Amino acid sequence: MTDLYQSQRAMRNMRQQAMQRGVIAVLDIGTFKVACLILKFGVSSGATEGSGVGNMAGQASFRVIGAGTTRSRGVRFGEIAAMAETERAVRTALQTAQKMAQVRVDHAIVCFSGGEARSYGLEGAVELDGAHVVENDIARVLAACEVPDLGAGREVLHAQPVNFMLDHRSGLSDPRGQAGRKLSCDMHLLSIDADVVQNLVHCLKRCDVEMAGLAASSYVSGLASLVEDEQELGSAAIDLGGGATGLSIFIKKHMIFADTVRLGGDHVTTDIAKGLQIPYSAAERIKTFYGGVQATGKDDREIIEVGGDSGDWDKDRRTITRSELIGIMRPRVEEILEEVRARLDAAGFDHLPSQQIVLTGGGSQIPGLDGLAARILGQQVRLGRPMRVQGLPQAATGPAFAGIVGLCLFAAQPQDEWWDFDIPSDRFSARPLRRAMKWFRDNW
C-alpha cells in the first residue's frame, strides 16, 4: 500500500513538474482509437476573480496545441493485448501530436478502460486532538479508512474522499478549521488490475514517455460529459467505447461509483461481420454509415450494398436492407445496455435523488440509441458531448473524445486523492529523526 502511495505521489510530482514546464501530453488508449492531445499550460490564467465566471473546471488554464488520433492496434477490452502493436499506435498518435505542436513531450497522463475497475466505499473516523480540524486530522481520518481486501494483483487507481462528517453534520466538503470532536469520512476507492497498469507503463516507457498520471476512462469521460448540475445532483455517465463500456456515477461533484462492462462497439461490428460474412473493416463502415437501433418502415426499403473484395461476384454484389442491419445491431446494443442497467442497479443508482443518465463515447452516436436507452435505463437519458476546451480541433469534439477531453480537465484540475494528503505524522516512518526526537522527549 505504501508502495502504491509512493508511486502515486511520484506521478503527482511528475505531473506538477511537467505543468511547471508548461507542456504535458494526455493519452487515451482505447480499443478503437488511440488519441493524444498536447496541452500547454500557463497561456492564460483563466477568468479573473469577480468577473462572474467561475474557474470553469480549470479548462481555461490550458490550451490544446497538438492533437493526434490513430486507429488503435493490439488493444482488446481496453487492455493491451499485443504490446508491440499498441506501442506503434501510441507512437503514431504521439508523433502526430508532437509534429502539430512542434514541441517534444516527456510526460503523459493516460486513461484506459480496462483492468476491471471495482468500486469500494470506505469509511473511517477519528477523534480530534484539538478543538478544530487541522490538516493532519484529515490525513489521519483518511488513513483510518479500513481498506478492504482488493484481491491478488490489484492496485488502487483512485482513492478520493467524497464526504466528510464532523460529529453529526454530514456533507462537508472541506472540514478544515471547523470545530468538532469526531471527524469521519467516506472515501471512494477504485481498484484495478495491477498487471494492466504495468503493461501500460511499460508501453509508454518503450515510447520514451514517462507516465505522469493515470485515470479510469469511465471517470474522466464523466468529468467531460456531465454538466456541473448533473455532477452535483447525481447522474451516471455511460461511455460506450469500442471494447468496453464504462459507467461512472457522480453526486456532489464526486465520483461515487465506477464500473466497466466488457462489451462495446467492437462487438457490434463483429456481429455485423459474422452475420453478413464480410470483413471487419467493411462491417465497421456499414455500421457507421447505416447503423441504427430503431427500425422503421422506411428502413425495409433502404437497400445497402454489402460490397466486398472476395472475387466471388455473387457474394460481392449482395445487398441487405437497413432493417436487417438494425436487426443485427439492436440485440447487441440491448445486451450492453441491459448489462449497464444491471451494474447501475447493483450500485443502487435508483436511490439517488436525480437519476440523469448521459450517454457518451463513440458508440453513443448510433442513431436512435437515446430512445432505446430510455426504454432500458430510465426516462432521463440524454446524449452527451464533451465540453469545449481551448484549441481542441473540430474533429476531436465528438462524443468519442469524451475520455480525452475529460483527461485534459483531470490534468488541469485533479481532484484531491488520498495520496495528495501527507501521511499522518504519527505513522510516518520516513522521518526517523523526528521519531528519535520524540523518543528522547518521551523517555528523558
Next chain:
Amino acid sequence: MPAMSGPYRFDPSHDRASRHHPRPVRPHAFVPPSPLADIAREPIEDSHPAIPSALYSWSDEPGAAHGAARSEQTSRKTRRDPSPSRLAYRLNRLWLTPVIRRGVTVGAPVLILSLSIGLWLGDESRRDQIATFFNDLRTGIENRPEFQVNTLSVDARSDAVAQAVIQRLSLSFPVSSFHLDLPALRRSIEALNAVETAALRIGSDGVLQVSVTEREPAMVWRHRGGLDLVDSEGRSIARLAARDVRADLPLVAGEGAPEAMAEARQLFDAAHPLRDRLRGLVRVSERRWDVVLDRDQRILLPAQGAVAALERVLALDSVQDLLARDVRAVDLRDPSRPTIRLSQTAMSELHRIRNQASGVSDR
C-alpha cells in the same frame, strides 16, 4: 442469418437490373449523412469524403484484434505501416528538442563554416597570397591617375615664405593622394614662425594647393641676440639684419618685451605727441617699461598704470615743457612721488641760481 436470406439477394429481376447498370445509383445517396460519418474508419473507396481532417491517420494495417480484415488486405496492394519506426520516432523527438534543433540549424553550419575557413587559411602561402592580392588591389586603386598629385602650388605673400613652405613639405611628385596626410602637413607648415594659418587642398587637376596666411610684423624687438620682427601677439617672425630695414616699425627692447606687447602698443599710441623724439621702449626686469627719448631722456613708468603715468608726464610736458628742459629722467615708478633727475649742468646751474637768490656767494 438475416442478411443471407434477404429478398433482394435472390430476386432475379433485381439481379438483372444490376447487371444492366453496372454502377447503379446507390440507395444511400438519398439518406442524409449519418452523424457517425466523422468517425468512419477504413473507407472502401480511397477518396472518401467523410474523412475531412488530417487529424485521422488510420492505418490500413489491421490490428492484431482485427485479423478478419487481413484476407481483404492481402488481395490489395499492401501498404506501408503508417506508424513511425522506433528510430524515426526517436529522431523526430530529438529534432523537437530545442537544444538539438538550434545546434543543428545554427551551431553546426557555423562550426563547419568556421572550421573550413580556418583550415583553408591554415596554409601560410595561401594567407600570403590573399594578403598580396589585397595589397595589389589597394595599390592599384591608389595609383590610379585620378588620385595622383603632380604639382605643388603655394600661395604666399613673400617668396621667402613660399620657399620655406616648399622646403618644409619636401614632397617628391607624383604622389598618391591617399599617401598625403593633409592635417599633418598643415601642422608642419603652421609650425613655421612666419606662418599664421595654412590651408591645403588637393584639386581635381592633381594640384596640391597650399594657401598661407603670413604673420603681420608689428614691432622690432632688440634683444641680446640681435633684432627680431615680432607680430602684435609678441611672436617672433624673422631675424632682422639692421634696424634701418624696417625703420617704420617701433622698437622695443629688453627681456620679456614680447610678452607685454599689448601694453607696449598702448604706450606707443599714448606717446604719439612725442613721436619725433621717441626712440623706443625698454622692458625693465620683465616688469615695467621705460620710454626712451632722444637726448638720452627716459621716462620711468610704473608696473601698474603705465599708460596713465605716461599721460601725466605728457600733460606736464604740454604745460611746462618738461621734456624740453635739461632733464635726464622723469621717474614715475612711485606714482605718489614723481621725481625728476636733472643733468649735471642743470644741477649746478640750479644751485647757482639758488645761492644767488639767497645771497650766498659763489664760493
